[in-house]
Amino acid sequence: MAAVTTGSGAGSGAAGSPEATGGSTGGGGWRRPHGPLQRYYGPSTAEAAEAPPDPTDINGPHFDPEVFMNKVRSECPLGQLLAREAALGREIRALDSDMQTLLYENYNKFISATDTIRKMKVDFRHMEAEMDDLAANMAAISASSARVSAALQDRHRRGAQLAGVQALLRKLQALVEVPGRLRRWAGTEPARALRCHARARAVLRHYRHLPSFRAIEDESHAIMADLAQRLRTRLREETLDPKELIECVEMLLQLEEPAEELSEEFLSQAGARLEAELAALEAELPAADPSGTATTPPPPASDILDFVDRGSSAFVGTLCQLAGSYRALFGGDTGRLEPFAAALATRYFALLERRLALERGLGDTSLLVRALDRFHRRLRALLELLPAGADAAAALVARAARERVDRYLRALQTFFLGCLGDVRQALAAPRPPGKEGPGLPELLAQLAASVLGQLKAVLAYVQLFTARDIAFASLPYFKGEFCVTAVREGLVVAFVRWLCRTARGFVDGPAERGAPAAPPALLLLLARLCLDYENSTISYILTLTDEQFPPQDSGPAVTPGPALCAEARAAAQRLLDHYVQVQGAAVAQMLRKSVETRDWLGTVEPRNVRAVMKRVVEDITAIDVQVGQLFEEGVRRAQSSDSSRRAFSVYSSSRAPGRYAPSYTPSAPMDTHLLSNIQKLFSERIDIFSPVEFNKVSVLTGIIKISLKTLLECVRLRTLGRFGLQQVQVDGHYLQLYLWRFASDERVVQGLLDEVAASAAHRCLDPVPMEHSVVELICERG
Amino acid sequence: MEDDAPVIYGLEFQARALTPQTAETDAIRFLVGTQSLRYDNQIHIIDFDDENNIINKNVLLHQVGEIWHISTSPADKGILATCYNKTSDTKVMTCAAVWRMPKELESGSHESPDDSSSNTQTLELLCHLDNTAHGNMACVMWEPMGDGKKIISLADNNILLWDLQESSTKAVLDPREAKKMHKVWIESAEEMTVNISVYRFEVTCQQIARTLPQLSSSTALEGKGQLKFTSGRWSPHHNCTQIATANDTTVRGWDTRSMRQIYCIENAHGQLVRDLDFNPNKQYYLASCGDDCKVKFWDTRNVTEPVKTLEEHSHWVWNVRYNHSHDQLILTGSxxxxxxxxxxxxxxxxxxxHMVDDDELSDQEDQHQEDKIKEPLQDSVIATYEEHEDSVYAVEWSSADPWLFASLSYDGRLVINRVPRALKYHILL
Incomplete structure (x- = not known):
């Protein structure tokens, strides 16, 4: 308090002091309350560092009166000095009075404290005397209490003895009453009789040398033997339910009947009971057909979940109960129980297996999974007794799951074939004029989407088998092998492989011999589908599968994605090649027939492009459109912008003496071959039926190559007149005009057409080519 | 490996027809017929000297027209048959004739090549196979094991069986005698007795013509024109009583005694069937090739499926030939x-x-045996020959050397090649 007062006094002094001019008032106001406290606790280093010691600060620790005086004296005018002196004087006086007040207060407190201490001393002395009194009284009380208890001890002992005699007498009476009670209860409440007998037995046996006790014992023995006899008869009754059976056996055991015999009896009874339950289950199944005739059994009355439910609650429940009590009754000796339970469990499994075999359709997988789950859960209790059954049960569940997966694979296949059938139908359906049917891309997208959707749905169904809340999903089989072998390999990979095989089947299969060949558009569609599979779908499906069914590290080897992709690609390649061959063959056939059936010697001067050539161009354009719907454009070799100029150059060169002249200049027959051979040396060999790339240009080039090569070979088989040659020339030019833009390299088209022209010239009796301008005119008109 | 290099011979004209000289079993000799519309056509007799790797040629003029098919008599080295085009202004007719080459060329005269071009010799016509009533001749086949008296020709949709009454050996002795043959032609089984007539060449031939039973229906299906036989082969088995023919995509087998069809392979190839050949050692085996780039092998007892299919060529296969001695060797030209x-x-x-008994093997043979077990030969392509620049329309094995064959491309290039030596030893040892 003193410090605060001093602080505030110093602060007010500082505020009025001239040194306050150095700092802002705001800064001073902030410092005022803290300054003195800080000084009290010693200046912080930070503070010291930040503010250099100011000897003129009258409140500061470094205050130097000399410096201050000098400063004030030198800086302030006289009036201010006077005012300052007065202020300082006031301050000093105030401080003095404060100090005095404090001194008084403290002195008063000290006085009152001294008074209090003195008073306490007096009180304590008085209390000590009273305590001594109390101790003396207590000693007197304890002495008299000891006297009283010594006086009562004898009487107490006698009382206790009397109570003991009375209890003994009550026991004796109970013993005497035992036979009567036993007799009373043996009929109605054998368990109570047994309890009673058990209690009495030890005593009776102990005192059997006394005749009266012996009589009691004999009598109760007789009663118990009678009871045992009755129980045994009861044991053999058919209608005994398991609980009663257990009770019965338990009681017999207590009657010290031979355990061996009893256990046998027990098992045969239990066996009969369980047999009855199995029979009830079996009654639900259609009779097994020994001849194996193909009559389909009627659908089972109840669904599989129901069946398993009943089976597990009735049969497995009873079996568990019986087995458990057997253990409890006959101790750990399970030598007899195990084969018994194993035989029954095997029969039960067989029954369940038969029931599962009835689940032919694709029904509700979740139902099946739940049924299997329940079966597995219920069985767990049993399996503790019967470790051998675990494998059998797991195998059963695994088999059922595997079976289901296989069925899904077949369903997927059927579904895909169905989709393909739809596509075929859509392709074959007659289009009403003006109304376009669904385009190839739509059909493809539809096909791919529905197949993928179906596959996903199937995966989702199959995933039920590995769901976390399903008990058997934690079996090692379902964690590892099921995911890999059954689902990934057996379902997904098998399906993709099958799809590729099926697609290839359209190429290798019936196309040639009898059966209707697949329409070319379908080949194209399938090629694209396979290619899509290779590009993305397979990796997507595999990733999806691996996510949903994570493979174990140590699991069996899996088919790697790239291998599948390669298969899909091979299938796509085969399909596309076949497409090219089929379409090429169609065009080629047209050209071949047109060349073979025409009379090339007697033909008239060409006026028109032959209709078949227009048809060829139309067909190829249609193919171009068809392929363009599904495949990318592809790269084309750079070509000159002015195609007409090129075309002209081809024909002008073919009219040049170097090309045609030798064939009708008798002087140099060798030149033809020399020239054409030299030319061939420099041109690449063209493979006609060669694999194509996955783009439109490559496909079209393939088809054009096949068509033109056919034209070449057919022309070589004919003999032409002058006008025949000219017709070929016109046709060739027309083809050149319209086909170059489809091919990847127009030089291929040109080269082949050149060869056609050269061959036609060779096969001509009177090789006089038509004027090029006329050819052009005819082609433009056509 | 030096002598494994191919030998190439160039003709001045384009050519399609090639045949070995069937009756010649010592010298390697091939006959090539040219195709030229504007010059006299030729038959080049090409002798190959195996030891020196030298080709000798003799040229015979064949002035009647361009040669589409050529075949030689199996009995007489000097006799051959050609199918040729006779061209008038408005019509082309393919005819066939049997010729005799000059005596000195029969077994190959060893003139120097430069002389031969100066003194070209002509063929002597033995007889025409008159086909005016039957259409264009596609090919002429000689009875494989026969005495050179029987030939079959295919003309459009007819199979014509000719019997050269006078044996060709006699014809050599007295050329004029050969012309005194008579010709008998029987349209069909019913008309056999009706249509016997004598023709002006005074050649006696027995000719059985028969219209394909399927023709009418096929024609209806095709919607246009008649069916034509494209090629045929005479089977060397069953006493030479069977031939096989190809028309369009179908292969048919015929019995020459009854002239009935004995089997029919419908759609043998996806497109036109170009050629056939019989396995010389297995009587029911037949090879075919066609425009679908495939070579197929058939068992004629079960024609629903081919036994094997080869798909090595990248365009039409024009020719398929079994090796005469080692029928695993198949030659194809495309x-x-x-x-x-x-x-x-x-x-x-x-x-x-190998099925040699173990005890018969000496140690050395044992060694061989092991080698074979190590690498049994698989069905495979042995070699692809790319010496040709133009389409190859004919390939033939030599009749003298089973390890040698010739191929002919349209630009007139004849290439003679050998079976690779390693394979040859593999087969022989």
Missing amino acids: SDSRVILSNMVSISSEPFG
Whole structure:
């Protein structure tokens, strides 16, 4: 308090002091309350560092009166000095009075404290005397209490003895009453009789040398033997339910009947009971057909979940109960129980297996999974007794799951074939004029989407088998092998492989011999589908599968994605090649027939492009459109912008003496071959039926190559007149005009057409080519 | 390996027709017929000297027209048959004739090549096979094991069986006698007695013509024109009583005694069937090739499926030939300008793997045996020959050397090649 007062006094002094001019008032106001406290606790280093010691600060620790005086004296005018002196004087006086007040207060407190201490001393002395009194009284009380208890001890002992005699007498009476009670209860409440007998037995046996006790014992023995006899008869009754059976056996055991015999009896009874339950289950199944005739059994009355439910609650429940009590009754000796339970469990499994075999359709997988789950859960209790059954049960569940997966694979296949059938139908359906049917891309997208959707749905169904809340999903089989072998390999990979095989089947299969060949558009569609599979779908499906069914590290080897992709690609390649061959063959056939059936010697001067050539161009354009719907454009070799100029150059060169002249200049027959051979040396060999790339240009080039090569070979088989040659020339030019833009390299088209022209010239009796301008005119008109 | 290099011979004209000289078993000799519309056509007799790797040629003029098919008599080295085009202004007719070459060329005269071009000799016509009533001749086949008296020709949709009454050997002795043959032609079984007539060449031939029973229906299906036989082969088995023909995509077998069809392979190829050949050692085996780039092998007892299919060529296959002695060797020529030699062990008459008894083997043979077990020959392409620049329309094995064959491309290039030596030893040892 003193410090605060001093602080505030110093602060007010500082505020009025001239040194306050150095700092802002705001800064001073902030410092005022803290300054003195800080000084009290010693200046912080930070503070010291930040503010250099100011000897003129009258409140500061470094205050130097000399410096201050000098400063004030030198800086302030006289009036201010006077005012300052007065202020300082006031301050000093105030401080003095404060100090005095404090001194008084403290002195008063000290006085009152001294008074209090003195008073306490007096009180304590008085209390000590009273305590001594109390101790003396207590000693007197304890002495008299000891006297009283010594006086009562004898009487107490006698009382206790009397109570003991009375209890003994009550026991004796109970013993005497035992036979009567036993007799009373043996009929109605054998368990109570047994309890009673058990209690009495030890005593009776102990005192059997006394005749009266012996009589009691004999009598109760007789009663118990009678009871045992009755129980045994009861044991053999058919209608005994398991609980009663257990009770019965338990009681017999207590009657010290031979355990061996009893256990046998027990098992045969239990066996009969369980047999009855199995029979009830079996009654639900259609009779097994020994001849194996193909009559389909009627659908089972109840669904599989129901069946398993009943089976597990009735049969497995009873079996568990019986087995458990057997253990409890006959101790750990399970030598007899195990084969018994194993035989029954095997029969039960067989029954369940038969029931599962009835689940032919694709029904509700979740139902099946739940049924299997329940079966597995219920069985767990049993399996503790019967470790051998675990494998059998797991195998059963695994088999059922595997079976289901296989069925899904077949369903997927059927579904895909169905989709393909739809596509075929859509392709074959007659289009009403003006109304376009669904385009190839739509059909493809539809096909791919529905197949993928179906596959996903199937995966989702199959995933039920590995769901976390399903008990058997934690079996090692379902964690590892099921995911890999059954689902990934057996379902997904098998399906993709099958799809590729099926697609290839359209190429290798019936196309040639009898059966209707697949329409070319379908080949194209399938090629694209396979290619899509290779590009993305397979990796997507595999990733999806691996996510949903994570493979174990140590699991069996899996088919790697790239291998599948390669298969899909091979299938796509085969399909596309076949497409090219089929379409090429169609065009080629047209050209071949047109060349073979025409009379090339007697033909008239060409006026028109032959209709078949227009048809060829139309067909190829249609193919171009068809392929363009599904495949990318592809790269084309750079070509000159002015195609007409090129075309002209081809024909002008073919009219040049170097090309045609030798064939009708008798002087140099060798030149033809020399020239054409030299030319061939420099041109690449063209493979006609060669694999194509996955783009439109490559496909079209393939088809054009096949068509033109056919034209070449057919022309070589004919003999032409002058006008025949000219017709070929016109046709060739027309083809050149319209086909170059489809091919990847127009030089291929040109080269082949050149060869056609050269061959036609060779096969001509009177090789006089038509004027090029006329050819052009005819082609433009056509 | 030096002598494995191919030998190439160039003709001045384009050519399609090639045949070995069938009756010649010592010298390697091939006959090539040219195709030229504007010059006299020629038959080049090409002698190959195996030891020196030299080709000798003799040229015979064949002035009647361009040659589409040529075949030689199996009995007489000097006799050959050609199918040729006779061209008038408005019509082309393919005819066939039997010729005799000059005596001195029969067994190959060894003139120097430069002389031969100066003194070209002409063929002597033995007889025309008159086809005016039957259409264009596609090919002429000689009875394979016969005495050179029987030939069959295919003319449009007719199979014509000719009997050269006078044996060709006699014709050599007295050329004028050969012309005194008579010709009998029987349209069909019913008309056999009706249509016997004598023709002006005074050649006696027995000719049985028969219209294909399927023709009417096929025609209806095709919607246009008549069916034509494209090629045929005479089977060397069953006493030479069977021939096989190809028309469009179908292969048919015929019995020459009854002239009935005995089997029919519908749609043998996806497109036109170009050629056939019989396995010389297995009587029911037949090879065919066609425009679908495939070579197929058939068992004629079960024609629903081919036994094997080869798909090595990248364009039409024009020719397929079994090696005469080792029927696993198959030669094919194609318009992709390639000749392919394949080894079809699995369907050949050669036992698959050796069946020599173990005790008969000496140690050395044992060694060989092991080698063979180590690498049994698989069906495979042995070699692809790419010496041709133009379509190959004919390939033929030599009749004298089973390890040698010739191929002919349209630009007139004849290439003579050998079976690779390693394979030859593999087969022989």
